[in-house]
Amino acid sequence: MIIDIHGHYTTAPKALETWRNRQIAGLKDPSQAPKVAELVIGDDELRESIEVNQLQKMRERGSDLTIFSPRASFMAHHIGDIRTSSTWAAICNELCYRVSRLFPDNFVPAAMLPQSPGVDPKTCIAELDKCVREYGNVAINLNPDPSGGHWTSPPLSDRHWYPIYEKMIEYDIPAMIHVSTSCNACFHTTGAHYLNADTTAFMQCLTSDLFKDFPTLKFVIPHGGGAVPYHWGRFRGLAQELKKPLLDEHLLNNIFFDTCVYHQPGIDLLTRVIPAANILFASEMIGAVRGIDPETGHYYDDTKHYVEATPNLDAAQREKIYAGNARRVYPRLDAALKARGR
Amino acid sequence: MIIDIHGHYTTAPKALETWRNRQIAGLKDPSQAPKVAELVIGDDELRESIEVNQLQKMRERGSDLTIFSPRASFMAHHIGDIRTSSTWAAICNELCYRVSRLFPDNFVPAAMLPQSPGVDPKTCIAELDKCVREYGNVAINLNPDPSGGHWTSPPLSDRHWYPIYEKMIEYDIPAMIHVSTSCNACFHTTGAHYLNADTTAFMQCLTSDLFKDFPTLKFVIPHGGGAVPYHWGRFRGLAQELKKPLLDEHLLNNIFFDTCVYHQPGIDLLTRVIPAANILFASEMIGAVRGIDPETGHYYDDTKHYVEATPNLDAAQREKIYAGNARRVYPRLDAALKARGR
Secondary structure: OOEEEEEEEOOOOHHHHHHHHHHHHHHHOHHHOOOHHHOOOOHHHHHHHHHOOHHHHHHHHOOOEEEEEEOHHHHOOOOOOHHHHHHHHHHHHHHHHHHHHHOOOOEEEOEEOOOOOOOOHHHHHHHHHHHHHOOOOOOEEEOOOOOOOOOOOOOOOOHHHHHHHHHHHHHOOOEEEOOOOOOOOOOOHHHHHHHHHHHHHHHHHHHOOHHHHOOOOOEEEOHHHOOOHHHHHHHHHHHHHOOOOOHHHHOOOOEEEEOOOOOHHHHHHHHHHOOHHHEEOOOOOOOOOOOEOOOOOOEOOOHHHHHHHOOOOOHHHHHHHHHHHHHHHOHHHHHHHHHOOO | OOEEEEEEEOOOOHHHHHHHHHHHHHHHOHHHOOOHHHOOOOHHHHHHHHHOOHHHHHHHHOOOEEEEEEOHHHHOOOOOOHHHHHHHHHHHHHHHHHHHHHOOOOEEEOEEOOOOOOOOHHHHHHHHHHHHHOOOOOOEEEOOOOOOOOOOOOOOOOHHHHHHHHHHHHHOOOEEEOOOOOOOOOOOHHHHHHHHHHHHHHHHHHHOOHHHHOOOOOEEEOHHHOOOHHHHHHHHHHHHHOOOOOHHHHOOOOEEEEOOOOOHHHHHHHHHHOOHHHEEOOOOOOOOOOOEOOOOOOEOOOHHHHHHHOOOOOHHHHHHHHHHHHHHHOHHHHHHHHHOOO
């Protein structure tokens, strides 16, 4: 079995975006604000949006199951206030839940949170509860910068975030640390802001003792960990300067990297530097980079090619990266699979 | 000859920091503000601060010449206003100039600019002129985020920065794109902010047509290019989505990466992915990571070890990375060396 732990619903029916645009227009002119009930998307539409997109590519590429969350760049927590985000998160999470019911063999949902800049993360708990208990979500996406590129929240090591972590521990779910659209002109969303956030989150963990407070807390750092594996020596050296334990002990019981690195040398580096136990297969398909690499003839984001081709993994390590680690890091996924005899 | 293009004066005599602290105190209480003349550092002090530090390590490690600029984290352009930065930059640049006069065979100066958040970069020209014409500086360090982690300036592709670029073209000098201390609690200075800035700057160039306006402009992106080489496939794919030319043509006539990547797998990736013509030897010694790697027994920042050991380079490519490329990217360095018969 091959589990892709990083997929977003980037192909939702157009009605979703239209509704969101009306919601945004309603922030300035309340007469434009749509009701939730005005968004009507039928099962057939959902089915089609998946079948000709993610599911087709999964079949072509040979992955079986995707942990599926709302489109990251559309979370846009900086827009409006907590009510805006709450309504929007509920809609998006419900759609991913419905996809998981329509394709129970292929999609398992992960939740976005109704974060809003400057608002206590506690306000996300009700949505989180619903998504885990009623929708069967196996993880959350946690945005370390709900301001969208202005970085006005405290670091992830701050007690500000602890209410979320306490819930994660209670439910035994990991968080993927994933920002959304940048509204800072300095940062291109998928080319800079995403990667910067990955590096930033890792360093926030490194400088702190967060995982002493929460020894079983689990963070998935996407996009191959941003700059982290490439600069692993720098991070080992910085930890040493800061009198922290070796990174294996200090962070690698709690932090996992995905394989969303879109060329062979990158996956070769990742698998050479980071223990196989800390790598989770993922593609972020259909996502930021949708083209075919003229140098290889394959889709850039067809990351299975790179994982297959790297000389750094044996069969047992590949199995861990494809499925074993995911079942360990996402215990609710494992339980759901076992309940279905998988 | 081995040229290290990335060294900062991190070991300046304590009097410099003391003066700076008084300058900062003077922002709140003008009675504390020191005069420039109150900073007195003799040649012997300068000589000693270099001889037992950078120069000793250069001799031990076998590099000959360092392009030497003021301590990056001390630039702190966010402190005070343009007058604060102007006084501070003049002091720091003069010290690096004096070091270059005391050790003309080993140090060549590069200038910090008196940037200040929200201030027109034109105000940096007088200092830049002086540093090139009177002090023999062969490059500048340009801070894309003088706010120190709040990213309030326009992207490097904005006309805001063009007065600097016009001067760079006039003098035929490159800019190293280098931020300073982060005063945003989210970003650790050397573990996140530096690397993020490198990635951000690259992406700002990728999304723009800056190098169509300035075909001979040269940027050095330090710290091995942040996350860029590790995610080279992502950047190639994003350029493709944006209908930009191939990166070789679009950016690699103008952008160069240094070798400040502190472990073998990182340098192996850099030299596998980026053409040797675009790589410049550097260590940022004595800098962010000062310890000895217990896995190798060598200093983390002794990057020559990695460049020597990588299987991806032949002798001609190593020579380019050690010296040939630097002489091409820094024409004033080349001219200065030739004038001394080197």
